[in-house]
Amino acid sequence: MKEFLEGSRTVARTVRLCRPGVIAAYPITPQTHIVEDLAQMVADGELDSQFINVESEHSAASVVLGAVAAGVRAFSATSSQGLLLMAEVIFNIAGMRLPLVIVNANRAVSAPINIWNDHQDSVTVRDAGILQFYAENNQEVADLVLLAYRVGEDPKISLPALVCMDGYILTHGHEVVDIPEQKQVDKFLPEFQPVVKLDPENPETMGYLGTPEIYMETRYALQETMLEALEVITSASQEFERIFGRALPPFYEAYKLEDAERAIVAMGSVAGTIKEVVDEMRQEGQKVGLLKLITYRPFPADALYEALENVPEIAVLEKAISMGAFGPVYTDLKASFQGKEAAPKISGFVIGLGGRDVSKDSIRRVFEELRGPQTPAKFMDVKTELVTA
Amino acid sequence: MYAPLITKPGSSLERKTGSWRTNLRPKFLQKDCIACRLCYLICPEGCISGKEKNTFISDYNYCKGCGLCAGVCPKDDIEMVPEGETK
Ligand code: SF4
Ligand code: SF4
Numbered sequence: 450m451k452e453f454l455e456g457s458r459t460v461a462r463t464v465r466l467c468r469p470g471v472i473a474a475y476p477i478t479p480q481t482h483i484v485e486d487l488a489q490m491v492a493d494g495e496l497d498s499q500f501i502n503v504e505s506e507h508s509a510a511s512v513v514l515g516a517v518a519a520g521v522r523a524f525s526a527t528s529s530q531g532l533l534l535m536a537e538v539i540f541n542i543a544g545m546r547l548p549l550v551i552v553n554a555n556r557a558v559s560a561p562i563n564i565w566n567d568h569q570d571s572v573t574v575r576d577a578g579i580l581q582f583y584a585e586n587n588q589e590v591a592d593l594v595l596l597a598y599r600v601g602e603d604p605k606i607s608l609p610a611l612v613c614m615d616g617y618i619l620t621h622g623h624e625v626v627d628i629p630e631q632k633q634v635d636k637f638l639p640e641f642q643p644v645v646k647l648d649p650e651n652p653e654t655m656g657y658l659g660t661p662e663i664y665m666e667t668r669y670a671l672q673e674t675m676l677e678a679l680e681v682i683t684s685a686s687q688e689f690e691r692i693f694g695r696a697l698p699p700f701y702e703a704y705k706l707e708d709a710e711r712a713i714v715a716m717g718s719v720a721g722t723i724k725e726v727v728d729e730m731r732q733e734g735q736k737v738g739l740l741k742l743i744t745y746r747p748f749p750a751d752a753l754y755e756a757l758e759n760v761p762e763i764a765v766l767e768k769a770i771s772m773g774a775f776g777p778v779y780t781d782l783k784a785s786f787q788g789k790e791a792a793p794k795i796s797g798f799v800i801g802l803g804g805r806d807v808s809k810d811s812i813r814r815v816f817e818e819l820r821g822p823q824t825p826a827k828f829m830d831v832k833t834e835l836v837t838a
Numbered sequence: 839m840y841a842p843l844i845t846k847p848g849s850s851l852e853r854k855t856g857s858w859r860t861n862l863r864p865k866f867l868q869k870d871c872i873a874c875r876l877c878y879l880i881c882p883e884g885c886i887s888g889k890e891k892n893t894f895i896s897d898y899n900y901c902k903g904c905g906l907c908a909g910v911c912p913k914d915d916i917e918m919v920p921e922g923e924t925k
Contacts, residue, residue: 658855677839
């Protein structure tokens, strides 16, 4: 049913439809509305779930780890410092091969403290073995939560997933969303069948000492599984369309990319602004396009190569940077094109950190910059006069 | 794809960690032992076995050489000796 809802509420309503048995989270801006809503649903008896209050994000992640280990579907949500505090546990959740979904309200990382949006928090945990999806709008957040459970719980995969939504822009933005019917969700997401679980009748050990004789194999298995997830994501997205009647592209959305001479690659809500600029510039006769990256981990390198190989000039627009190097998506994309013949010219741009507005004008300037020399990590809209040498 | 990440309980026996031992190991003299089992109780590795007097031994596949057994033995019947010493 179509409703006008806040992003956080959209997530809470969708999570309710997923019937998690355990929810644990710690409040943090701008994620709080999500778990506030879920707590209310549990208190009102609208959601049959254990809502476990914890004293930190480290504990929240540990509680959901335990819940999934016991064979129960679980959910958590966090943001920024909270995600970083969860990081140690997230590596364990992935290593123990426990599927669960965490929604991250993307927010900048301290210091200085900043509660506004960028992607530094989630890209920082990209190496953990957790699937990562980025949403452009609230409908996509809801759809990706469903997809994330479905892919993560696939017995071939059995991995956690992080669904990323831009803090404030999406969490606090109201949009019309189509919340699916319970029976549709039940069909897409049948009861959780854990590959292994803690069971006194049939004891198991999880995450016990991996000596040098076996540790490397566990990491190899994680890497191989991540790559296998690319196929599972593809089939799950087809199944999604069959059941819910709307498309959810598996890896990326191509927007006016076919004949584009210049294209921007970006993740998250900024894609909406870019689409507007693309429309305007197309009207002026400029062949520009957008590739909105949805699946960041696993990185769909081959799919991106195919989508972008004929675009001569590409800008990777990122709300994050690996300090002292480049933007993380820029690095991955460059690696995907490394050694290929007639590879596009790929430039990296850092934009919108800590809630700095990304205007249509900024996007236009990025397209303009593409005409100039290749830049690896150019900060856009930065007031250099405020910084002393 | 799965690696042997998840195993049945008791898998600690498969991970022979005795090579981490410091350069001393306990030598059970088996002379004055009264079978009080204090060494068996205190060993953090749970690698001491024995029942009757003068039968207690440590499994060097797991012993870390911490010396707690030697320290607790009321009969001084456990001696810490340098690795490699056979007598
Ligand atoms: S030295 Fe330590 S680890 Fe070894 S048998 Fe004695 S108490 Fe156990
Ligand atoms: S502590 Fe000493 S006396 Fe007691 S059982 Fe062990 S070896 Fe024997």
